[in-house]
Amino acid sequence: MTIFxxxxxxxxxxxxxxxxQINAKGPKTWPLLxxxxxxxxxxxxxxxxxxxxxxxxxxIVVPMPFTTYTYIADPANVEHVLRTNFSNYPKGDxxxxxxxxxxxxxxxxxxxxxxxxxxxxxxFEFASKNLRDFSTVVFREYSLKLSTILSQSSFINQExxxxxxxxxxxxxxxxxxxxxxxxxxxxxxxxxxxxxxxxDTAQIIVTLRFIDPLWKVKKFFNVGSEATLxxxxxxxxxxxYSVIKRRKAEIKEAxxxxxxxxxxxxxxxxxxxxxxKDPENCMTDKSLRxxxxxxxxxxxxxxxxxxxxxxxxxxxHEDVAEKLYLELKAMEQDxxxxxxxxxxxxxxxxxxxxxxxxxxxxxxLNYDSLGKLYYLHAVITETLRLYPAVPQDPKGILEDDVxxxxxxxxxxxxxxxxxxxxxxxxxxxxPDAAEFKPERWLKDDFxxxxxxxxxxxxxxxxxICLGKDSAYLQMKMATAILCRFYKxxxxxxHQVKYRMMTTLSMEHGLKLTISRRS
Numbered sequence: 180m181t182i183f184x185x186x187x188x189x190x191x192x193x194x195x196x197x198x199x200q201i202n203a204k205g206p207k208t209w210p211l212l213x214x215x216x217x218x219x220x221x222x223x224x225x226x227x228x229x230x231x232x233x234x235x236x237x238x239i240v241v242p243m244p245f246t247t248y249t250y251i252a253d254p255a256n257v258e259h260v261l262r263t264n265f266s267n268y269p270k271g272d273x274x275x276x277x278x279x280x281x282x283x284x285x286x287x288x289x290x291x292x293x294x295x296x297x298x299x300x301x302x303f304e305f306a307s308k309n310l311r312d313f314s315t316v317v318f319r320e321y322s323l324k325l326s327t328i329l330s331q332s333s334f335i336n337q338e339x340x341x342x343x344x345x346x347x348x349x350x351x352x353x354x355x356x357x358x359x360x361x362x363x364x365x366x367x368x369x370x371x372x373x374x375x376x377x378x379d380t381a382q383i384i385v386t387l388r389f390i391d392p393l394w395k396v397k398k399f400f401n402v403g404s405e406a407t408l409x410x411x412x413x414x415x416x417x418x419x420y421s422v423i424k425r426r427k428a429e430i431k432e433a434x435x436x437x438x439x440x441x442x443x444x445x446x447x448x449x450x451x452x453x454x455x456k457d458p459e460n461c462m463t464d465k466s467l468r469x470x471x472x473x474x475x476x477x478x479x480x481x482x483x484x485x486x487x488x489x490x491x492x493x494x495x496h497e498d499v500a501e502k503l504y505l506e507l508k509a510m511e512q513d514x515x516x517x518x519x520x521x522x523x524x525x526x527x528x529x530x531x532x533x534x535x536x537x538x539x540x541x542x543x544l545n546y547d548s549l550g551k552l553y554y555l556h557a558v559i560t561e562t563l564r565l566y567p568a569v570p571q572d573p574k575g576i577l578e579d580d581v582x583x584x585x586x587x588x589x590x591x592x593x594x595x596x597x598x599x600x601x602x603x604x605x606x607x608x609x610p611d612a613a614e615f616k617p618e619r620w621l622k623d624d625f626x627x628x629x630x631x632x633x634x635x636x637x638x639x640x641x642x643i644c645l646g647k648d649s650a651y652l653q654m655k656m657a658t659a660i661l662c663r664f665y666k667x668x669x670x671x672x673h674q675v676k677y678r679m680m681t682t683l684s685m686e687h688g689l690k691l692t693i694s695r696r697s
Contacts, residue, residue, distance in 0.1 A: 205239035262640035271575015285473030353478030359446035377414035481568035488566035567598035
């Protein structure tokens, strides 16, 4: 057989292979490579690439070299995976192997008994009134620090990179709530923070692993992105273990001095260290490291990215900005009357009087008063519908199964529900699905929830987000203060687009100019 015959047969095989896919619903594939080429070509716009396919079919199958991804956007399929047949769709060994270097055996990266135990402990902690009250104070404190920076920037007409500031605010907040540590990244001089940079780098690289078939080779030889990841994890671990060591020493010192246990710090790390004293919990420093880093990715990145997209959408929708401003002003007047508080008169051009009024407004904000701001809640929820903090969430498949729409899935593959796509589907939200419309969440001016299997920003079923209320509390606290006292304008020519990583952050940040509101 000549070389020409071999080439002819090979080309013919590929042509026939491709012709069979003319009516395929998903991306076209190649022998052995599957859809890897098309995915790599569209990697920077992966979420919108999926939107295009899922708009045509609510389930698409994407073969890859070593596995097959089934992407779903139909709430019935999502409910099947996240609740009805929950046990068949764990995080799985593949996901765990990709994320282990960063998340270890933390709650977001484990299944079975290890997950159940952490879930039970964490749910108890998040239900604690002490933690909620402590979080409220912390979220208010750092929102005010951000306001001070914005006030100074507005006074000198200085552009700000809002996403960067929000990342600093949420990192400082979660490290105070999570570790009991003052990070001070939101200090007026905005110092560099090696931990934050390493954390971002690590997230980007572990996300790339999902479509990089060579990552294990690079890891073995410690080259390229995997070498960079190794350096980032060392920075993350050095910081985290030093904090754990210091907090344990502080607890021991307090116990030896017989300090009142009721005055013990309310941060999560302290509480988990205390729980770890029970031999049944088997809580090592590595366990504490994993727990804490899982809470950091949940409390820092997801909240900051949602706030960034929220400010962007408010900035580009003047009608929403005005409605929100009027709701906040009305609440301010009502709360002042309830509390019998005289609101300070202030001059927006006077730094001191403006700052006092912002602080006075912030003191009126607590869990209950924020809970009555229904339009604010709708604005944040609508932001999450279109720009969910976690745009895709893959699950492993233990056994062959059939989804409610008849799609067959094979053991060893992956099923991924796609919140980013789901929020844009007309078959889920109607013909105005692509529009930013907070009013869709209101009925007679009261907030109305949607099914968590349709609005999947916080997942659903047994793994529904434990920190949902805490996230809303911080996002509402920050948004209320910012949108009551500031107007934002996008810097002309600034491009807003997402960056491919675990969370939906903006690749070029969010550059704004700011003016004060009376």
